[in-house]
Amino acid sequence: MGANIINVAIVTVVFVAALLVIRNYIARGGKGDCCGGADAVRSRGPRDKDASHYPFAYDVVVKGMSCENCAKRIANAFNSRPDTMAKVSLAEGIAHVRTKQAANQDDLRRVVRSEGYGVGAVSER
Numbered sequence: 001m002g003a004n005i006i007n008v009a010i011v012t013v014v015f016v017a018a019l020l021v022i023r024n025y026i027a028r029g030g031k032g033d034c035c036g037g038a039d040a041v042r043s044r045g046p047r048d049k050d051a052s053h054y055p056f057a058y059d060v061v062v063k064g065m066s067c068e069n070c071a072k073r074i075a076n077a078f079n080s081r082p083d084t085m086a087k088v089s090l091a092e093g094i095a096h097v098r099t100k101q102a103a104n105q106d107d108l109r110r111v112v113r114s115e116g117y118g119v120g121a122v123s124e125r
Contacts, residue, residue, distance in 0.1 A: 045085075067090070071090040074117065
């Protein structure tokens with residue numbers, strides 16, 4: 001009977017792990033496993049690359065990044081917005097975002113969530 005309990009526990013752990021992987025895949029919009037290198041992400045910078053043109057600065061805590069492709073996805077999402085420039089630090093887990101006009105913190109959070117990542121605190125620098 002003890003062996004049956006161990007087998008059930010192992011199957012349960014594997015099942016839960018599989019569910020978490022599937023949930024993460026769906027949350028990223030089916031973008032696949034970025035860490036495997038199969039879908040290398042190219043960096044896209046903002047149109048205006050002069051940081052002095054962006055007087056407002058924010059730090060956005062990003063949760064769930066696991067590789068440089070993750071960081072590039074977040075940076076690209078911010079850089080594709082008008083009047084926005086961003087650099088993302090995987091090591092810090094922070095998106096350093098600069099804008100030409102004051103930004104709504106909820107809008108900054110939405111950008112991160114739209115890419116399938118979690119978001120923590122947003123602070124002005």
